[in-house]
Amino acid sequence: MPYATNKSKPLLSVQAIILVSLALTLFLVNLLPAQAGGQLPPVAKKGVLDLRHVNFAQQEVDLTGEWNVYWKQLRTPGEPALPVDYTTFPHLWSSVTGQKSGLSSQGFATYALTILLPPRSAPLMLEIPDQYTAYRLFVNGEELAHDGNPAATPAATIPYWSTQLIRLPTSGDTLQLLLQIANFQHAKGGSAKAIRIGEVKRMEVDLATDWALDLLLTGCIFMTGMFFLGLFGFSRTDRPMLYFGLFCLLYSYRIIGTDQYVLHSLMPSLPWVLTIRLEYSSLYLAIAVFVIYTQYLYPKDTDKRVTTAMVWVCLAFAATVVVLPTVWFTRLMDPFLVLMVTYIGYALYVYWIAVRRKRPGARYTLMSTGLLLVVFSLILGQYFGLATPVKTALFFGYIGFFFLQSLVLLFRFDFALNEARLTEKQFLANMSHEIRTPLNAVLGFSNLLETTALTPEQKEFNGYIGTAGKNLLTIVNDILDIAKIESGMMPLETIPFSIPSLVDSIRTMLHAAASDKKIALTAEVDPTIPPVLLGDPTRLTQILLNLMSNAIKFTKQGSVQVRVEKSKETADSVRVRFIVQDTGIGMAADVLPHIFERFRQANDSTTRQYGGTGLGLSIVKSLAQLQGGSANVTSVPGEGSCFTVEIPYRIAKNTADQSLVTRVMTWGAEGRALRVLVAEDNLMNQKLALGVLNRLGHTAHIAENGQQAIEYLETNTYDLVLMDIQMPIMDGYAATRHIRTVLHSQVPIIAMTAHALASEREQCLQAGMNDFLSKPFQPSELQQLLRKYIASAPLPDEQPEPAPACSAPSSAFSMEPLMKAVDGDVSFALELLEVFLEQTPLQLAQIRQALASTDLPTIGRIIHAQKVAIKMFGLDEAVLQIKALESLLPAKVPVSEVAAVVHQYLYTVEAELPAIQSVADTMMSQPPTD
Template sequence: MKLPDQNTAYRLFVNGRELAHDGNPTTSAATTVPRWSTQLIPLVALGDTLRLLLQVANYQHAKGGTIKAITLGESTQLTSGLAMDQAMTVFLTGFVLMSGLFFLGLFAFSAMDRPMLYYGLFCVAYSYRVIGTDSYVLHTLFPQIPWFVSIRFEYGSLYMAIGLFVKYTQSLYPRDTHPPIVRVMAWLCFAFAGTVLFLPPMLFTRLMDPFLGLMVAYIGYAIYVYWMAFRRKRPGATFSLMSTGLLLTVFTLILVQYFGFAAPLQIELFVGYVGFFFLQSLVLAFRFTYALNEARYTEKQFLANMSHEIRTPLNAILGFSEMLESAPLNGEQKESLHYIRTAGKNLLTIVNDILDIAKIEAGMLPLESIPFSISSLADSIRTMILPVATDKNLSLVVETDPTLPAIVLGDPTRLTQILLNLLSNAVKFTSQGSVTAQIVNAGETVDSVRIRFSVLDTGIGMATEVLPHIFERFRQANDFTTRYYGGTGLGLSIVKSLTEMQGGWVTVSSVLGKGSCFTLEIPYKLAANPQEPTVDLSVEPQLAATQNVRILVVEDNLINQKLAQQVLKRFGYSIQIAENGQEALDLLKKTQYDLILMDIQMPIMDGYTTTRFIRTTLQSSVPIIAMTAHALASEREQCLQAGMNDFIPKPFQLDELQRIMRKYLPSALKTAPAEQDKPESIPATGFMLEPLLLSVDNDLAFAAEVLSLFLSQTSLEIGQIKQAMAHNDNATIGRLIHTQKVAIRTFGLTQISQLIDSLEARLAAGNDPVQTNLLVKQYVAALEAELPVMQEVLSNLQKDSVAD
């Protein structure tokens, strides 16, 4: 026999024998002891007839007597059913209580998100309702709890839970609730809770029926609020609406049971409760994620604005200092200028590192897949790092595997960034000895190859316990490293991210005081038709070819205006300045321009709006190049979507600006290589004496001898190349440029070395002879442009040798 609780104490007799009691029922309020629990009574050897006598005493509760039915049944079935109900109750209580404690803990960390506080308190309060009512599992587990305490917890927890849920709803969607209504609802709940503290049970239990009516109204109002939040697309409103629907279902079942209409199954209440609390937890989790995404968006905007604000003055600093290099300066001025440029470039590196991290996090760092030569790229990087290594008397060695493919498909920019980062670190942390870069073919298939890069140094090294964390952001070996060597601790994190984005891996091994070795491997596709794009060696145009080119510079910063004027006049262009987009439009209505350099952030009218107006209203197709200090990956796409043709971030290098501009100049104003004997452009001087001196151990006399021999031979070989071109003798051309290859690299002529690689690839593949012939002309012109400089250096060397 299953005996549910009776209000408030009872004694059961079966066939004249007392078989069960709950509390101590007597004929006076003073001696009656109330208690509630659910009991199972075995009925053994009592015959085929049962006469039940139930004595009930109630002096403390508004409702008295039998409300829940006494059940007869098979012993095993009733026992297992009660055990299952109790198990679900205990599980659900733990689930609700832990949810509340979890969100209270989260609130304790920040003390800012009020919905977490109210929801956590609501869960803690309602967890008592789960285990301390209905079948009263808590009373069964802990029979020593006084009834006068448990009855107050039972009623008080309900009033407080509903009041906290009202506050939770208001804090969750404050713009969808009505403060006066919510205030009245909450204070009514807390007033009911106050009656539990100050009134005897016989009185405060009489208030349950009116409160149940209020609770139905509260749930209805909550559904209204969540519906409005759902319509207005508030964060998590869908889950809130679903959970409140479940809560209404649960309370409907509870009310049906309370008024004696039907007894819902425990599993129904269990599923309803679990669904309600789970969905409410999803609401807060969704809000947290939404707030995190908003914070990331704000961070992205901050980085974009920071980029603009920092890069704008950097553009002026680096641009003007670059122009000053060509001015006559004394030794002290040159040294000061060197420090300015070094500091500016260091600051730009820090800004770029921070922005790269932001782009990688946002998944907005695009990877290119273009043909390039790994050997040529390695030579370029060696040339860039060599001066720094030479200043520290370090030996810089770059070893490339002769079996490397001539051309691969990949992202040369990201590979350059990786290797420059590793080699710069190696040089920075090495005071004596050497820095070595090894590039080997780690395995090749029909259409792909894995390239392994290793950077070794004899520097300070790292302790073993540091190595597992060295690729983490803002991590360096120790505080001394940060203070003494500087840096942000972002470089290696960027290296790891860029390597893994390309399908590769990176590891490190190091011995403290002896040096480090960074190894990475990246897969590349093999070029189906091995050829490298023509190397663009554009430099300053001849005045005759550019004096009619009209450039409109739309820029609001005065310093950048002056810099643009000097740079473009130096190129020989005719320029006009507009301080904002509206002024640019006024000028375009009066004058035709060949090209527009457009800043993005400007007062009155920004670059995007101006460009759209030019394309749609003015119906102009004039080339527009975005020239902005922003550097986020989305910036280029936004520029192109607005109708711009290209994008160059500030601060820019002069040759890079010139290269991009030449792509969009009117064809009549360009030198046409196919129609003239001379190539499109003459490359800038790139000869460096330092690599030659390093290779001959600073022997000036021997360096002069090598340089003299090269000049005498090259003059003859250039004539032979021209003659071979006239007879389409590609074999002779290939042989001659190959003999010059080592010397070209020794002299630091990286651009000409890249031309040689491209030519060799074209000659081997038998590409279009017209394009090959054009590339040969570029090579000859580039080499001829270097010869006078080399001759002057040779004369100075010979004078120094005589003086010695």
């Protein structure tokens, strides 16, 4: 859900509030003292702990209170009695007061306690946690447990930490405990955790549960770290994944290497000197990595000075673990813990800011860090002897923290994936625009040339231009179709059509290509197929054209046969099988399973010899599946291939009323002449639109931008508007919205743009446009689109025509590249030269003025308008400079870098103007030719 920035809406979701409340509840519950039956737990007094009224079947008891203590002595059972002193147990030696000869943190002592037990029906057990740093326990004069080796000298003392369970004698109602503790290797001496007593089954189950939770949590954290490290390894771009993975691996040691010390119990041969260094360094390094992770996660919300200082502090602490003795570097833990809690508070502030600024996944980081703060508070409470946290509370706190942090990264991954998809769509849209704009002119003027008197050679050349343009258009359409299919935006129609008529039209269309190769092209349609079906004839045409074109392309001799059969029929539907069989080169058996994959062809030599993108068959299968059908292939090398497509169709009712007339493109108006306003900023496209509309018998006026189109509509009446999308001053979307909401005009508006993605179509319709015509368009497509609006259009009136800002005479044009074929149409080439020479100096002056005022968007708009002409005139160096500028301008680089390229571009174009002017003068001086 989006986050609010005003006071009327909550900043955090209800789930976040519940989670924080739960965390605070866990924190408070863990701080409350354990009670049984509403009574405070029993404590020892004067070295005696009375447990005769305790029901061990319902509770365990901590052996806390006043113990006998013998300072600087390691007493053994049976030694003569000495004067007794009492002290609170557990405690750290540095906290003992009131002793004339109190211990420092290094030394040794013996503690004694007498326990009075009730009659027992079940055996009892002691749980002994780690002591600082070695202990030995005697019960009723017998040694039952030890951790390391306590001694009176540093050399003889062997430290070790683990949690142990020991069974107590089953007889007797009194226990005499004698506990030796020695420490010479740690900054702390004494005991920080209480010994517990309880029934064997309860104690064993509790410890096994604690160990299982630790092992499970360690495995979860470790695998999470490995997962994100692996995910980062695939792309090596999202660095937060790297650092979070490292943080998980480092912190996983903290779970089994501290508190219960599960690792020490599983591997008792591990030396304490090694494990203590791992315990401390893993914390320092984990915090350092977490700091870096936060910096990379939200770099704009963190103060790099704070994070850099914190990282260096953590590394300095880690260095002390390596170079200092244990008794020295363990003294540094307390100040580091203060620093760590301070940084967690700072991280909470950073995540709060990130939430307010609506960063991806910020609410998850805020919630997870709040949980981490609660968990660390519980751990610190245990560390300083304030409370003993419930193990399950810590477990779920950790799980919640790592789960929410994982959600952050997965959210970012999904966000980046969506951004990549959006970038891909934008790239396809831009590519569509850049290719379709010049292609629109190529195909459009080629069609216009067909209406003029041409020599046979000119007709041949014009045919080549049209064929090449259509091939290029096919490639562009294939790529866009793949994008539409992937995004789920491929529209499917359900309209009446006739399969025999459609197949015959495609056969006629491809007959010339087959005849040129002397290949027999035949088509047979099962006469029992219903004459009129309901489906998408456009997609079926696309499928059959792909298959039949491929069959002709890969067949050198023989035939291409198309068969249409009825596979299955019910009362209201029929499944139609389309078979395209050829006698071409065929394919090997190992190629067939992959032939419908995109960019896959039989082999590399196929691509070199026959061309193609390898997208056609992928589109065929995708289109068949979209319509509920299937596509398959069989083939034998050297004998040919057989493609089979099956598609289900509904049977149309009342077929006599269905219109199945195929309209043929004819020049000239049909019934009414329309007054058309063309909003288009590209001069070449203006000329093309004027030429096509005039030949269709309509009157066309030009507006160079959306604002000018609005001005024309305010003073004149038009039957139709052809609206380009990308225009200066006001684009097509804004102009359409103004026409609908301000002018309240319902004039039909047809979007006319080189963008062809489905999302672009939706935007046009949402803006208020009536229809969509993608460039390049065929005159027949425009004619059929206009025909939809002729019936409702009024008769032409006698209103005066507006004076267009940039109009052009409607005459014959040549769209052959000027530098390669200027002799094709001298007058048209000369006209283009004159337009270029007239506009370019003014545009270059505008670029200089924009550069002086650092108006980079204006520079981008002008060079975009000049790009097509620059390419047509073969100014390759200027084209490269335009590409460089188009990459620099969106990147928001310093103006100085842009200015250098702009100056080079201006110099290049201006240097070419005299040569272009010379060519124009020469052409003007030459007499016209017949």
